[in-house]
Amino acid sequence: MSTLGDDGLPLPAAGPDAVSGSGAMRRPAEAGATADAAADAEAVAVAVGEMRFGDHLALAFTGDEERYAVLAAYVRDGLRRDHKIIYLADQEDADAVLDRLAAAPAFAEADVDVREAAADGRLAPRPVIEAFMASGRFDPDGTVELLGAEIELALVQGYRGVRITGETSFSLRGWPGTERFREFEHKCQGAFRAPGSRAMAICQYDRRWFGDEQLRLLLACHDGLVRVDDLHDDGVLRITPTFTPPGLALSGAVDESTLPALRTALAVAARRDGHLCLDLSGLAFCDTEGLRAMLETRTSGDGLDRQVVLRSVPGYLALMLRIAGWDRLPGVFVEEAAT
Amino acid sequence: MTGGAPTPAPSPRHGEPLTNDEPLTNGEPLTNDEPLTNDEPLTNDGPADDDFGRRPSRGRLRHRALLYASDEEFREIALAYLADGAAAGDVLVAILPEARRRLLFAAPGDAAEGLGEIEILDASDWYGGPTRTIASFHERGRTGWWGRGRLRVLTEPPWEGRSPLEIVEWQRHESLLNVAFAATPTLLTCAYDIRAVSGDVLAGAARTHPAFTDAAGEWPSPSYTDPAAFYAECNRSPLGPPPLAAEHRRFCTGQLPDVRRFLSGRAERHGLPPDRRLPFLLAANEVATAVIRNGGGRGDLWVWATADELVCELADPAARVEDRFLGHIPPRLDRPTEAAMWAVRCLCHIVEIRSDARSGTRIRLHVRLDAPDAPVTQG
Numbered sequence A: 001m002s003t004l005g006d007d008g009l010p011l012p013a014a015g016p017d018a019v020s021g022s023g024a025m026r027r028p029a030e031a032g033a034t035a036d037a038a039a040d041a042e043a044v045a046v047a048v049g050e051m052r053f054g055d056h057l058a059l060a061f062t063g064d065e066e067r068y069a070v071l072a073a074y075v076r077d078g079l080r081r082d083h084k085i086i087y088l089a090d091q092e093d094a095d096a097v098l099d100r101l102a103a104a105p106a107f108a109e110a111d112v113d114v115r116e117a118a119a120d121g122r123l124a125p126r127p128v129i130e131a132f133m134a135s136g137r138f139d140p141d142g143t144v145e146l147l148g149a150e151i152e153l154a155l156v157q158g159y160r161g162v163r164i165t166g167e168t169s170f171s172l173r174g175w176p177g178t179e180r181f182r183e184f185e186h187k188c189q190g191a192f193r194a195p196g197s198r199a200m201a202i203c204q205y206d207r208r209w210f211g212d213e214q215l216r217l218l219l220a221c222h223d224g225l226v227r228v229d230d231l232h233d234d235g236v237l238r239i240t241p242t243f244t245p246p247g248l249a250l251s252g253a254v255d256e257s258t259l260p261a262l263r264t265a266l267a268v269a270a271r272r273d274g275h276l277c278l279d280l281s282g283l284a285f286c287d288t289e290g291l292r293a294m295l296e297t298r299t300s301g302d303g304l305d306r307q308v309v310l311r312s313v314p315g316y317l318a319l320m321l322r323i324a325g326w327d328r329l330p331g332v333f334v335e336e337a338a339t
Numbered sequence B: 001m002t003g004g005a006p007t008p009a010p011s012p013r014h015g016e017p018l019t020n021d022e023p024l025t026n027g028e029p030l031t032n033d034e035p036l037t038n039d040e041p042l043t044n045d046g047p048a049d050d051d052f053g054r055r056p057s058r059g060r061l062r063h064r065a066l067l068y069a070s071d072e073e074f075r076e077i078a079l080a081y082l083a084d085g086a087a088a089g090d091v092l093v094a095i096l097p098e099a100r101r102r103l104l105f106a107a108p109g110d111a112a113e114g115l116g117e118i119e120i121l122d123a124s125d126w127y128g129g130p131t132r133t134i135a136s137f138h139e140r141g142r143t144g145w146w147g148r149g150r151l152r153v154l155t156e157p158p159w160e161g162r163s164p165l166e167i168v169e170w171q172r173h174e175s176l177l178n179v180a181f182a183a184t185p186t187l188l189t190c191a192y193d194i195r196a197v198s199g200d201v202l203a204g205a206a207r208t209h210p211a212f213t214d215a216a217g218e219w220p221s222p223s224y225t226d227p228a229a230f231y232a233e234c235n236r237s238p239l240g241p242p243p244l245a246a247e248h249r250r251f252c253t254g255q256l257p258d259v260r261r262f263l264s265g266r267a268e269r270h271g272l273p274p275d276r277r278l279p280f281l282l283a284a285n286e287v288a289t290a291v292i293r294n295g296g297g298r299g300d301l302w303v304w305a306t307a308d309e310l311v312c313e314l315a316d317p318a319a320r321v322e323d324r325f326l327g328h329i330p331p332r333l334d335r336p337t338e339a340a341m342w343a344v345r346c347l348c349h350i351v352e353i354r355s356d357a358r359s360g361t362r363i364r365l366h367v368r369l370d371a372p373d374a375p376v377t378q379g
Helices: A038-043 A064-080 A094-103 A114-119 A128-132 A140-156 A178-192 A212-219 A259-269 A288-296 A315-324 B071-088 B098-106 B111-115 B130-148 B164-180 B199-208 B227-234 B256-269 B274-293 B336-347
Strands: A056-061 A083-089 A123-127 A161-167 A199-206 A224-227 A237-243 A246-254 A276-286 A308-313 A332-336 B062-068 B091-096 B118-122 B151-155 B186-193 B211-213 B218-220 B247-252 B298-305 B309-316 B350-356 B360-368
Touching: A056 A064, A056 A178, A056 A212, A064 A083, A064 A094, A064 A114, A064 A161, A064 A199, A064 A224, A064 A237, A083 A094, A083 A128, A094 A114, A094 A123, A114 A123, A123 A128, A128 A140, A140 A161, A140 A178, A178 A199, A178 A212, A199 A212, A237 A259, A237 A276, A246 A259, A259 A288, A276 A288, A276 A315, A276 B274, A288 A308, A288 A315, A288 B274, A288 B336, A308 A315, A315 A332, A315 B274, A315 B336, B062 B071, B062 B164, B062 B199, B071 B091, B071 B098, B071 B111, B071 B151, B071 B186, B091 B098, B091 B130, B098 B118, B130 B151, B130 B164, B130 B186, B130 B336, B164 B199, B164 B227, B164 B350, B186 B199, B247 B256, B247 B274, B256 B274, B256 B298, B256 B309, B274 B298, B274 B309, B274 B336, B274 B360, B336 B350
Parallel strands: A056 A199, A056 A224, A083 A123, A083 A161, A161 A199, A246 A276, A276 A308, A308 A332, B062 B186, B062 B211, B091 B118, B091 B151, B151 B186
Antiparallel strands: A237 A246, B211 B218, B247 B298, B298 B309, B309 B360, B350 B360
C-alpha cells in the first residue's frame, strides 16, 4: 500500500491476491477488485442481510431492479432491528425513493412499512445536496464529521443502530470539492470501522455512470461489495436472484429435498415478465424433476410464453437434457459451460 | 439362470412354405394409412412427434430376421436387399460387425459400389447398451433418416461374448423395437449367423421378429410373441438377492445428498472411471427419488461390484410400480414424467425391474466398469 494516486491517496493493489486492512479476512476477494473483476467479486460479495455494524460496502449496480432489491432489504432489516435509516438521495426526490422502496419485493409481505417509518423519522430520506453541500463546497472531513454527529444523535435518541446509504452520482457533477470524493470514501472506511461502531453504510455506484478505472478506485475504498440476499440457502442448494440478465443463479444440488425451494423461487422469478435466465454454473447436481421445474417456467405466469435460457450448463446436465430430448423444447435455450 | 427364451426355434427356414405374399422389393408408400395394429397407448405414436406436435411421415415398421448359414449366402441376400432399397430410393443404413462389412464393402469394384449412398455403422459401437441403442436409433431416425424417406436397415447384432443377462436384455431390445418404432417408415432386417449364435438366440429371434426373410422372400414368424407378453416373460425370472458382500444403506427424504456421497465413494473404490461416476449417481438418485416421492417414502439400497460391473440395487418394500415398457420407449416431449426412467436406462448399461404387490419393487442398475460406456445419445 505504498503507491499513492494523484489525489495523494493510497492506490488499491490490483490483482486477486491483494488484501487490504483488517477487514479483509471476511471477504478477501474484494480487496483488490477491479471493475472487470467485480463480477467475480460479486460471487463472494456480502449478502445485504448479512451486513454488520462497521460495514462500509459498495453497491455497484447496473439497473434499478437490482439496486432497490438490495436497498429495500437493507431498509427493511434496519426497521425490523430498530435502526435509524438515513437515505441520501440524489437523482430522485425523497418521495420517489420511498415509492421505489415500497414497491420492491422485500416489502411485499413485510411487517414494516416504508411510509410509516418515513413519517415518524425512523427512515430519513434527504437530498444529498442538502446534507453534503450545505456550505456550497463538498468537504470530506466536514462530511465525515457530520455523519458521525448524525449517528451519535440517533443512538442518543435510543435507536439500536444506524444504517446509512447514499447515492454517489453527485460526485460526477463537478460541484466544488467533489474532486475529493475518493478521499471522503477513504475516510468513511476508517470512520465506520472504528471499534464499537454501531453504524453501517452502503454507497450506491451506478456502473453506467462511472468509468472502469474510476470505479475500481472508488470500490477499493470499501470493505467490499454488497449483493442481494439469497432467495434460499439451506446448505444444499443456494438460489440467488440475478438482474442482468434477470433470473436466478443456482448452486449446490437440486434433489427431492431442495425441489420445493426451487419451485418457490422459480414461481417468484416467473412473476416478472420477459425471459428468464438460469445460471447453472454452480449446480453440482440436479435431477430430472429439477430440470423439469426449470423448463416449466416457460409456460407459467399469465400464459405468455417466455424463453428460458439455461446458462453455463454443466456437462452432465447437458447430457440429461439431451437424453430427455428437452434441449429441443421450444422456448429453451441451452448454453453449455465451457469445459 | 436369467430366464431367456426356452421355446425351441421353429426352424423357420424349413418349416414354413416360402410363400411370399409381400414382396420386399417394392418400395412401400411412405404414407401408410393402414390403421395401426397395436393398441398400446405407448406405441401408437411411433417416433416422438416433433416439437410442434407434427408427426414425421407416417409409416409402419417391418422388422424381419434374416438367418444365414454362409458368408456367400449373407453376401448375396444382403446385396440384393440393399440394391432393392437403392432402386426404391430408400435411405440405406448398414450396421454390421467388421467381418460382415468386409464381405460387402471392402473389395473395390464391389457390387455394393453401385448402390449409391449407404451409411455404414459399426455394430460394436452401435450395440453399446440396449436402451442407448434405441436412443441412438430414435435420434438418428428423427433427425436424419425418417425425414428423407423410407429407412432400410441391414444390421447384425453381436451375440458373442454376451452374458446370460445381456442376452435376455438384448432379446428384450429386439422385441421392444416393434413397439418403439412401430409407426416409423422403417424396414429393419436383422441378420443371424446360424453357425455362430446359440439355439436360445435363434429361438429368441423367432419370437421377437414378426417375420423371417431370405433371398426368396418374407414370411411370418409363427412363434412371434406380442412385445408386452415377451416383456412380461423377461421379467418373470426372479432377481437373486444382493450378494453378502454388498453394502447396504437405508434412505428416506432429505438423505439423498448422503446417499450420493456414499455411492460416489463406492464407485471410486470399485474403479468406476471419474467421468462415469456422475451419470451413475444421477441414475441411482433418480430411482431413489421415485421411491421417496411416489413409492413408500423410504427404501433400501445395496451396492456391490462384480468382475466387470458396478451394481446398485434400490428397493422399495412398500410400493409396486407399473412396469409396462417402463423407461424403454423414447419419452414424448409432452409426457415429461416418462423421461426419468428413460434417463436411468440411458445412463446405465442394463436396468432390471422387478415389482409385485407382495414384496414391493426392486430396481437393479448395472454399470460397466471396463468399457467406455459413454452414455450419450447423438445430439
